[in-house]
Amino acid sequence: MRSTPHKAFVTSALAVAALAAALLPGSTASAAAQAACTPTQVVANGGFESGTSPWTQSSTSVITSRTGQSAHGGTSFAWLDGVGGTHTDTLSQSVTIPSGCSSATLTFWLHVDTAETTSSTAYDKLTAKIGSTTLATYSNLNKATGYVQKSFDVSAFAGQTVSLAFTGTEDSSLQTSFVLDDIALNTSGDTAPPADSTRTPAAPAYTVSLSSNTAGTVWTGHESATFTNASATALTEVYLRLWDNYHGTCSAPPITVTNVTGGTAGALTVACTALQIALPTPLAQGQSTTIGFDLGITVPSGADRFGHDGAFNMIGNALPVLAVKDGSGWHLDPYTNNGESFYSLAADFKVTLDHPTSLLVPATGTSTDTPGTSGRTVTTATASKVRDFAWAAGPFSKISGTSPGGVPVNIYSVSGISSSSAQSMLSTAKSAVDAHAGRFGAYPYGELDAVIDNNFWFGGMEYPGFVLDLVSTTALTHEIGHQWWYGIVGDDEYNSPWLDEAFTDYATDLAQGLSGTNCWNSTSWASSAEKITNSMAYWDAHSSRYSTVVYGYGKCALHDLRRLIGDSAMTTLLRNYASAHWYGVSTTAEFKAAAQAATSTDLTSFWTTHRIDG
Numbered sequence: 001m002r003s004t005p006h007k008a009f010v011t012s013a014l015a016v017a018a019l020a021a022a023l024l025p026g027s028t029a030s031a032a033a034q035a036a037c038t039p040t041q042v043v044a045n046g047g048f049e050s051g052t053s054p055w056t057q058s059s060t061s062v063i064t065s066r067t068g069q070s071a072h073g074g075t076s077f078a079w080l081d082g083v084g085g086t087h088t089d090t091l092s093q094s095v096t097i098p099s100g101c102s103s104a105t106l107t108f109w110l111h112v113d114t115a116e117t118t119s120s121t122a123y124d125k126l127t128a129k130i131g132s133t134t135l136a137t138y139s140n141l142n143k144a145t146g147y148v149q150k151s152f153d154v155s156a157f158a159g160q161t162v163s164l165a166f167t168g169t170e171d172s173s174l175q176t177s178f179v180l181d182d183i184a185l186n187t188s189g190d191t192a193p194p195a196d197s198t199r200t201p202a203a204p205a206y207t208v209s210l211s212s213n214t215a216g217t218v219w220t221g222h223e224s225a226t227f228t229n230a231s232a233t234a235l236t237e238v239y240l241r242l243w244d245n246y247h248g249t250c251s252a253p254p255i256t257v258t259n260v261t262g263g264t265a266g267a268l269t270v271a272c273t274a275l276q277i278a279l280p281t282p283l284a285q286g287q288s289t290t291i292g293f294d295l296g297i298t299v300p301s302g303a304d305r306f307g308h309d310g311a312f313n314m315i316g317n318a319l320p321v322l323a324v325k326d327g328s329g330w331h332l333d334p335y336t337n338n339g340e341s342f343y344s345l346a347a348d349f350k351v352t353l354d355h356p357t358s359l360l361v362p363a364t365g366t367s368t369d370t371p372g373t374s375g376r377t378v379t380t381a382t383a384s385k386v387r388d389f390a391w392a393a394g395p396f397s398k399i400s401g402t403s404p405g406g407v408p409v410n411i412y413s414v415s416g417i418s419s420s421s422a423q424s425m426l427s428t429a430k431s432a433v434d435a436h437a438g439r440f441g442a443y444p445y446g447e448l449d450a451v452i453d454n455n456f457w458f459g460g461m462e463y464p465g466f467v468l469d470l471v472s473t474t475a476l477t478h479e480i481g482h483q484w485w486y487g488i489v490g491d492d493e494y495n496s497p498w499l500d501e502a503f504t505d506y507a508t509d510l511a512q513g514l515s516g517t518n519c520w521n522s523t524s525w526a527s528s529a530e531k532i533t534n535s536m537a538y539w540d541a542h543s544s545r546y547s548t549v550v551y552g553y554g555k556c557a558l559h560d561l562r563r564l565i566g567d568s569a570m571t572t573l574l575r576n577y578a579s580a581h582w583y584g585v586s587t588t589a590e591f592k593a594a595a596q597a598a599t600s601t602d603l604t605s606f607w608t609t610h611r612i613d614g
Contacts, residue, residue, distance in 0.1 A: 080168030082177030216393030502554020516559030588614030
């Protein structure tokens with residue numbers, strides 16, 4: 001995925017994450033879905049690294065990075081008071097604590113710095129409140145040389161939207177500064193016993209037929225999804241993920257689903273990225289059914305994974321796909337722009353795209369073109385056992401080749417990419433796909449398409465058989481590595497991002513002949529809560545640390561594991577692990593178990609030292 005996350009684009013993603021927690025299925029979902037808890041972190045921009053939104057502050061100087069105080073993590077923090085005269089500062093944010101979770105914990109880091117000399121009188125005070133409840137009051141008597149973490153059980157507020165507020169007051173003389181950072185409110189735990197842990201709906205098959213306008217910015221048509229319930233628990237509903245509604249508004253969503261057949265559409269939830277479809281009768285284990293709907297896609301402006309850069313359209317995550325249900329309930333995590341939220345089971349796609357002949361349409365899977373009506377072409381793309389489907393449309397320049405291992409590779413370039421750069425990317429792609437295949441198993445997706453655009457702010461992005469990238473040897477090798485680590489060996493990208501990003505960065509190092517010597521020696525943890533295995537909920541609240549820890553520390557941990565168990569054992573471990581999870585789903589616990597089975601060395605201290613939990 002994105003080899004260089006950009007902090008400037010995270011603010012809206014964090015706001016969406018907070019809103020999404022408020023909109024997790026409630027009245028629109030079944031009783032079982034209501035009881036299920038999707039662990040999440042509901043404070044947006046808790047590290048203050050993404051500007052001031054959605055915080056409300058009494059003055060523009062509260063959220064700051066100015067000298068005089070320092071951040072707990074990153075560069076920004078909230079500085080209340082410190083004036084040395086009669087003064088009040090406030091900081092607040094509205095948060096929604098989802099229902100169905102047995103645990104909700106508020107944490108924040110506090111540093112109190114004061115010029116008061118008393119050891120008995122609280123002259124200056126900071127009050128922390130949630131709703132109308134005062135959680136704690138601190139004062140100049142709580143001064144300390146560094147930050148101290150505070151923690152509160154706020155489970156009683158589950159299902160409520162409340163204000164999280166901090167108020168600092170100073171008396172007439174001698175300053176006291178109350179400095180806050182890394183505020184988080186994490187929910188977890190089910191109030192109901194877990195259901196069957198089998199992942200379902202299983203074996204999805206999507207059939208899609210779409211027609212575009214002249215520019216390729218608007219697509220309309222029909223999609224159907226056939227699936228089987230693999231769980232012993234009957235399915236009464238399914239959820240479609242309309243991921244790209246993050247890029248619009250609920251009043252004008254870029255992805256529209258209408259005229260549903262095979263079920264009844266409920267309300268859009270999770271910031272309009274999830275749509276419940278109630279099934280007409282419960283679907284028992286082993287039974288299959290089909291839902292269908294009319295689909296509309298409007299591509300917004302912008303060089304993004306879903307957006308158009310001038311005449312060139314990138315259409316990633318636009319097709320609705322089925323959410324996954326397991327023992328923890330429906331996985332309905334919010335969209336993150338800092339990384340990925342995508343979690344889906346391997347599926348078959350047949351996608352027919354009717355478009356102007358002037359537009360080339362690279363896509364997931366193997367494509368064939370046939371003449372359409374006057375001036376139009378019909379591209380039919382078929383893909384087996386893929387987790388998603390993406391395509392592009394525009395007047396690209398195209399060059400093609402075949403890797404020594406026999407994989408057809410196509411490079412599609414936007415205007416401004418030189419022919420020498422395109423040729424370089426073709427050479428890189430052919431080399432990378434064979435290098436990864438040699439280590440982890442043969443590439444199974446037929447052809448491989450890469451769309452090259454140096455305006456991509458995010459670096460690169462992976463889809464099965466289809467990647468977006470800059471002119472960059474390392475980035476393209478990384479994105480192609482994702483064909484194995486996320487594509488073939490799937491994972492829950494929101495809750496376990498290290499399973500695809502760290503493994504892919506490790507694979508990229510190997511493909512480029514890098515051994516990661518001494519790279520673990522440069523680790524420096526921002527807090528005790530920081531772990532390689534943290535979820536995107538955590539990283540959205542600590543966005544400046546995401547790339548460093550998940551990509552950097554993650555791959556270094558895998559290099560260290562290789563050095564500990566030996567090169568041969570590590571090579572065998574990863575190849576066998578990929579084979580055992582081919583078209584399946586990887587978890588941290590499963591990888592740790594496989595690694596332990598591959599060596600006689602007790603790895604307990606290794607996981608602890610490298611902060612790999614699960």
